Amino acid sequence: MENNLSAYRRERGFSQQALADLLGVSRQTVISLEKGRYDPSLPLAFKLSAVFGCKIEDLFIPGED
Amino acid sequence: MDSKAVGQSKWGRSRFGGGSGALIAVSLSAGAVLSAGAGVLLARLNAPEHFVLAALLMAAGLLPVLSTACWALLLDRDTLRGATRNPEISVESQWYDRAAIGVFQDLLLVCGLGGAVFSFIQIQASLGLVLAGVVLLALLDFGIRYFIIKRAES
Numbered sequence: 001m002e003n004n005l006s007a008y009r010r011e012r013g014f015s016q017q018a019l020a021d022l023l024g025v026s027r028q029t030v031i032s033l034e035k036g037r038y039d040p041s042l043p044l045a046f047k048l049s050a051v052f053g054c055k056i057e058d059l060f061i062p063g064e065d
Numbered sequence: 066m067d068s069k070a071v072g073q074s075k076w077g078r079s080r081f082g083g084g085s086g087a088l089i090a091v092s093l094s095a096g097a098v099l100s101a102g103a104g105v106l107l108a109r110l111n112a113p114e115h116f117v118l119a120a121l122l123m124a125a126g127l128l129p130v131l132s133t134a135c136w137a138l139l140l141d142r143d144t145l146r147g148a149t150r151n152p153e154i155s156v157e158s159q160w161y162d163r164a165a166i167g168v169f170q171d172l173l174l175v176c177g178l179g180g181a182v183f184s185f186i187q188i189q190a191s192l193g194l195v196l197a198g199v200v201l202l203a204l205l206d207f208g209i210r211y212f213i214i215k216r217a218e219s
Contacts, residue, residue, distance in 0.1 A: 028219065
């Protein structure tokens with residue numbers, strides 16, 4: 001799944017580690033999310049939307065299928 | 066956002082309170098008591114003619130394993146350095162699940178095929194040895210699978 005996480009994170013001035021600490025996950029999780037290699041669970045998606053103050057669909061772009 | 070601020074250290078702290086030193090001391094003491102008990106029991110069952118030597122050797126072999134097990138049971142994992150607050154939603158949790166599913170399928174295949182083949186071939190083997198082999202195979206398989214998934218997705 002494509003996403004705008006990297007852009008949102010840079011806009012807020014967070015490092016990957018800082019975002020990981022805010023979410024309570026590993027830095028590798030943030031890296032995998034940004035690369036689109038890990039589709040987050042619903043709780044993690046809600047945490048991300050709360051951190052960035054936006055809707056989940058602003059962060060993640062569903063695929064064609 | 067859940068932000069539980071906890072002090073973290075190399076050895077962590079007990080879930081029942083106290084510092085790292087207390088946790089290590091309790092783990093070593095409990096491990097010593099359990100390994101002494103297990104050593105006496107195993108020596109009585111397996112080597113009654115060399116009881117003292119067998120009990121000491123078995124207790125010495127079990128001490129590090131049981132002390133570590135006690136430490137793991139008593140530890141508050143949030144106090145361990147590098148522990149994340151929400152490991153269940155981290156990508157490593159997904160890697161773990163995928164590796165574990167692969168190991169389960171491999172074990173079904175190996176045990177199923179092994180059972181079929183050895184029902185025709187008469188080979189006698191210790192049940193304990195066979196089960197230890199299955200556990201080692203599962204651990205090795207898990208390690209390899211986890212490493213491959215991590216390499217592919219990092």
